[in-house]
Amino acid sequence: MNYNWNWSVFLTPVPSGETTYLGWLFTGLQWTVALSLSAWVIALVVGSIVGVLRTVPNRWLSSFAAVYVECFRNVPLLVQLFSWYFVLPELLPPALGNAYKQSDPLLQQFLAAMLCLGLFTAARVAEQVRAGIESLPRGQKNAGLAMGFTLAQVYRHVLLPMAFRIIVPPLTSEFLNIFKNSAVATTIGLIELSRQAQQLVDYTAQPYEAFIAVTLLYVCINVTVMFLMRRLEEKVRVPGFIGGK
């Protein structure tokens, strides 16, 4: 096979001359990271709320949370993304929908992808939060109530501080997933990392270098996140539990 390897392709300027192909890769990396982190914030906030709601003794609230989780878990991410991007603007009140459709395309793509990834991951986070709360002995809640705490106070001061420490390891893998799932945003045209790989193939005719570089960047993201989360896991580990001090 006679393929001309040319790693210096990354240093050549792009057609518009503003930057090099390496610059493109880093722009893609920035979008991937920005998208994943902002979606993660949504996922944590919404996921915690829904997870708590699933465990409260109110049937309406807990079945609402169950429906949320089932809906977001049983529809493919891609279908959800297209729904946010193509369907939602049509169903909004016309004034709002049109304002959205006339905004910057990049903003539209980013918002749709962020909401989609955030709410999709929230369903998974919610399941972990629920599992964390349910793994605590019932006595904890009863003791809190017996001490005269309100239910909200029991959650705030007794259950959640423990539950969150227990579920850090499974949350790590959800956090890794969000970076990988962010590649789906390529389908609505957001120029994130995996899109840059395809773009580089079109522009440079050096497909191997482009794909190897992007794959390595994903591996780097993975390794970095794992390293940071390990540090966090060590810090918050609960003594007396398996894997504790």
Place this chain on the structure above:
Amino acid sequence: MYEFDWSSIPGALPLLGKGLLVTLEVTLTAIVVGIGWGTLLAVARLSSNRLLSFLAAGYVNLFRSVPLVMVILWFYLIVPQALKGLFGQDIGDIRLVSALVAFALFEAAYYSEIIRAGIQSVPKGQVAAGLALGLTPGQTMRLVVLPQAFRNMIPLLLTQAIILFQDTSLVYVIGLSDFFGTAYKVGDRDGRLVELLLFAGAAYFVICFTVSRLVKHLQARFIK
């Protein structure tokens, strides 16, 4: 307010059915090959041969740290080019084949982690007992450990299959007309994207929800 018009769906049902067949073909191939290859990877990873276990760990970790979209593109844009360079032949429409290969190899990494956990959940005494009865290590693995491991893993393997079924919609990136791809194309053609997307979402929901309920029932029976 948006006016719904569902009239383009009944006529598109045969096409959508064809798409569903492609989805099922990719899903089933990935399940069968993924579990087969995943079992080999899991056994290799747990073997006492350092090189073998290192290679298996590398394979699994690499595939698990790269997005599925990238893997599908690798096997569509890059690998066929390399093969063409090697064999010097022109290849026709490779979308289905590359999707099948990409999903099978990708899922094997995930299945192998489930299977590894399953094997590790079998008590050590079982291996010792097998060896004491005069079975070779290979026989012990095949006849004693794996049957028990698989029984424990069935719910997890099925849950992974549901995730896989949903993930096959990503073949959209290489333009393969699976169930979702067909729904998108029909919607685009008729200018009824909203209805078709909602229909596709509902169909996926019904299928996945039903199967996951069945898995739960199964789990309850197996744990008993």
